[in-house]
Amino acid sequence: MSVFRSGEQPPKWCTLRAFELVELSGLPRPVPITAEKQRLLVTRGACRLTSGKGAQVLSGGQFWDLDEANGPFMVDAGDGAAQILILYGRWGNELGGCGLFRLTPDTPLEEEGDPVSYPKSTKFDSHYHDCDEYWVILEGAGTVVVGSRSFEVKVGDCIAIGMGHHHDLPQIWANVKGAYFETTLEGKKRFGHLWKHTHGPADVRPERI
Template sequence: MPILSLFRSHEAPPPWCTLRSFEIIDLAEAQTATRRQATARERLLCTGGTAQIGGEKGSVVLKEGQFLDIHEKPGFAAWTVTGHGARTQLVRLGGSWGQDMAGCGIFRVAHEPEATNNGDPVSYPKSTRVDSHYHDCDEYWLILEGRGTVVVGGRFFDAGPGDCVALGMGHHHDMASVSEPVKAVFFETSLEGRKRVGHLWNHTHGPAQPQPERI
């Protein structure tokens, strides 16, 4: 029985995942939330509005798409976040990944039936601009808005708000279609193997070598 690649914040991730927890924090204007670092590594990614992160020795302001690694910030073992604007959203990612990281950010996917697939060829119908690709790292997609069909190594998942899809190193993945426009976080953890960054394809970078325990 394969390990399920999709989990939510109150559920345990697959054992191989270095992302061990996540939280989506929504704040109104001037609303504040308080947290304490709970894992060896924690990254805070602003996914909407303006988030002011406060610690013992000052504060840092994050705009949409910016992030802060609080485990590298002295005085932020306990921290607060204050929202500035009508709606602020902060995603908290916790785990045990390494130093040599690939990247993170926000991506959006729309229904585009005429879109072409610049990645590896697929046998299933596609109606988005997301390409079928793999990575030299594990990756996580955290769905914030909308709903879509995610393909991971030939398996199909219906993913919606609050779902986190774990994408193991070397496994092809794709968002083949969406029923509602998607806004999501991508979080790529420790580079491994040849440590290449970005989207990789069989036709350009050579055959993928998926990690067998990461399915």
């Protein structure tokens, strides 16, 4: 697990190379293409994305992949306000999920997730993926566990999780809202939350610092 913030250099193994949270209000804002792969995710409100091919309104949790062939791109929130997350990197074409998640303190669900030895006060399940995953904390704070490591996270943190590493968000100090992005599927290329007790042992890929 590695934690970095916008403007900081992620570890070399990460296919997500940068991210930016942008508040939208007033005049349209250009979105230049500056990376091999680029994705825009709406994290609050709704926005209009205009390109050389037309326009599309996107609501919270919806995303759009940006490329030079369909640009140039402009984004605006109309008469309202919105927030977007722009992800920059070099991921592949077969991807896992992407969207928003919310978490409140609650009683853990014993029937979901792999067993853990640490205390839990959320319904989040310990699981792994056949891909790397990135979380960006938008609201709240808590403790993230990846394998045997743990780290306290807050708004603006991006948590990079390598393929096959079990991860969890077992404790929160304030209600959490986050964005997640599961990048290139590898190995068996299964999607969704995977559990050892159901799907078998994880294919753990080393995180290269």
